[in-house]
Structure formats: C-alpha cells, structure tokens
Amino acid sequence: MMMSRIFVTGSTDGLGKAVAQALMQQGHDMVLHARHHGRIEAVDALLSQGAEIVTGDLADLSQTKAIAEHINRTGPVDVIIHNAGIISGKALFQVNVVAPWLLSVLIARPSRMIFLSSSMHFDGRIPDTNERWEKYISTVDYSDSKLLLTTLSFALARIWEDVVINAVDPGWVATKMGGVNAPDDFTKGIETQQWLATATDACALSSGGYWHYQKQREPHKETRNIAFQEALLRYLEKITGVKIQ
Template sequence: MSRIFITGSADGLGYAAAENLLADGHEVVAHVRSPQRLEAVKPLIDQGAQVVVGDLAHLNATQDVAAQVNKLGQMDAVIHNAGVYSGPSVVPVNVVAPYVLTSLIAKPARLIYLSSGMHLNGQPRLEGVDWSGARESATYSDSKLFITTLTMALARYWPDILCNAVDPGWVPTKMGGANAPGDLRLGHLTQEWLAVSDDSEARTSGGYWHHQKRRTPHAAARDEAFQNALLESLARTTGITLPLP
C-alpha cells in the first residue's frame, strides 16, 4: 500500500485517480483550492482520504499546502495534477506550484507531473515570463513545456527518485470539455500506474508518457542548459531553491 498526494483532486483526472487509488487500497491525500470545495471531495473523505487546502495560484498558499502535506507524514508518490488552461494563473498553477511543492515536500519515491501533447507547441523562452501571475505572459503550451522540462531536470538531478511526465490526452473533463474525444479512463490510468506499480517500465525515470507508452518530448525539455535556466529563474522568483546535489 502506498500513500499518494494528488493536487487538484476536486474533479476531473485528479478526482478519478484518487477514487481509483483508494479503491485499490492505497492511502490518498487529496487537495482542494478552498474550504468551499471540500464538499466536492466528501466521497473521497468517506473512503478514507485526507485533504489539504490551498490555492496554488498564490505562492504563500502553495507553501502552506506543502506544510500541510509534510505534517501528514511521508508520501510515497506525488501526482502534480492541478492545472488551468488560460488566464494569468496558467504559469503559477501549472509551473510555479509544482516547483514549490517539489522543493518543500519531503522527497517521495515517485514524482509524476501532468504535461500535455500541446507542450510540443510551447516556446522554450523564459524572457518576459511573469511567474507571479500578475499578468498573462505565457500560453498553456508554454507552461506544459516548462513542466515537462522541470520533470526531465529532476530525473537528471535526482536519480534516486522516479520522475516522469504524463500526457493524459484530450479527455472530457471540465478543462477538456464535454466533447473531448479522448478516453477518460486512459486519461488517469498512466499517472496511477506510475505512482504505484511495480512493473519494470513504471519503475523507470525521465519519461514522457501517453497511455503507458513512452513518447518523445519537445527537444528543449532535454536541453540541460534550458533546464538549468528554468530552475534558476524559478528559484530567483520564488526565493525557494530546489535541493540539488
């Protein structure tokens, strides 16, 4: 049995992953944006889930989420699922929050980050990006390129931890829309598998996955100079330095 923390668990892929992992006998720590969203995860709580609360669009709240998680004890895996598609919060929620949580939560054995096939359209440019979210400065595609790059950097710097990125596909969630053509079940299966499976492939690191198959990410995601520049920019902006060897 593993203990898994899942960000953005009030609905969509995060909720579905939490529900499945609980059903399989694992411990789950769910996450909601505000106390008003606790009702949405009541079925998870009734199945034994614990919950932390905080708005990942704000740095101080994200730091508090990390403190809440650490207070609950060691996690075996963290699924960085929370995300937004548009607006000024795209960068803080999709990139800054995973970076901060990764830096501050006691290291788990496995880290999974939600990417997207749209990251292939992202621009590997950091100039002008407003990490605070005070203004809209990067696209969803850019944000997913950044988080995929962070994943590959972590896999390089932390060889003792399994770090992987997942493209869940375009699936019918609140973000994807009711008419999305993808398979909802397959949309959360890979991150669950990477979080708990003992399959040999699930115990590898540095992968970009789609439906349990490795895919080739944007070349910039594996560019060590771009990885380092991203880490330096995030550290400078947040005042939080990722613990690296």
C-alpha cells in the first residue's frame, strides 16, 4: 500500500473522525476539516500525531473556496473523502451538494474521490420537466440532497476518467446525525471509505460505483441519467461561477 495524503471533510466527529483515525493508523498523512476553530479541540489527539487541519464553514461559499485554496497552497492531496453533511436546515443544499462540488473542482485533482451518500437517496426527487431548478432547490430535503450528491459523483466519474470516483452508503450508524439508536454497525460504516481510499485491488480502483459494505449496489436509476447529470452540473456552475475543467 502506498502512503497517501488524504483530505476528509467534516472530520471532527462521527464517521469523518473515525475514518481519519483509521487511515492515520495505516500511516497516511491526514488533512482534517473543522467547521470553525472551536471544533479543533475534538481532534487534538490526531493533530499531536501529525495530522493537519483546515477550518471553514461549508455553508458559506467564500469559506468553502478558501478551504480549497488552503489545500492547494499546502500541497496536493491524493484522496478527498466528502464526508461532511447536515440533515436539515437552510444550508442543506449548500453543505451537502454545493460544497462537495466546489472542493472537487477547485482542489488540484486527486487520484481518488469518495462521496458519502445514503440509502435515503432512493427517496429523492428530481425536478419535473417544466420545473425551474431554483424552485426545486428551494424545497430540497435530505433525501433529495443525497440523490443530487450521488448524481454529482457519477457525473464527475464520467467526465474525469483519470480519477477513481465512487459514492458510499455507510449505513445508518450512531452519530450525531444518525442518533444513538441507529441500528447499523459503526465500524462497518467506515470500512468501505477506508478501502476505497487506499486499496489497490481492481474492485477498489473501479470508478462510478455506489457501494455499501464493500459491495456495489444499484443506485437510484436517475443518478445514471446523463441529461440529469448535465442539468445539475450546469446549475452548480451557474450559482457558484465555477466551471468544471
């Protein structure tokens, strides 16, 4: 296994912190992410072992762009794990979809990207044929956001053939978002991300997959719809002013 520099968003607690710890134990160089400076204390142990950290609120467009600038200034990353997410609120679309888009496009291209999806993406909606995207986005819920994020991952995998890009359903595990009564195995909730980030076997190096517990599953059929993918990309370019290269 080659050692990599790996950036994990939302890595001060939950699955993000756990996968960062596991990858660091394997010897990888970790770049952590905290929403603000008050969250840094939560990863003091990892920082004392050599991890780096960048702060910035993914709900804010300018702060998200600044995170990308910081990563590029401090050196290339080999892997990005788009782990950060929220379950509700006004910033839902910004955090769950726009921020991963910006970080993917603005950070110097790594060799691998992993997007944290959810089985709830199967309940997501796509815009009606005549529905304006602005109206659709104004009513986006968590399931919709994960449908859009999964669609984004497949769109980038299709366009960037030199990057291994996959979406992962980590299961419903006990985190701040999942709740204490979540029924799935927390350890299994990070294994697929860890494997896709580091493994060199043919399965891990395939791109454009939707994974659950290291097995490929069929995602929502609309995530493979190229017209839907392109409409999403054009909308993201429009609202961020950042174009895909």
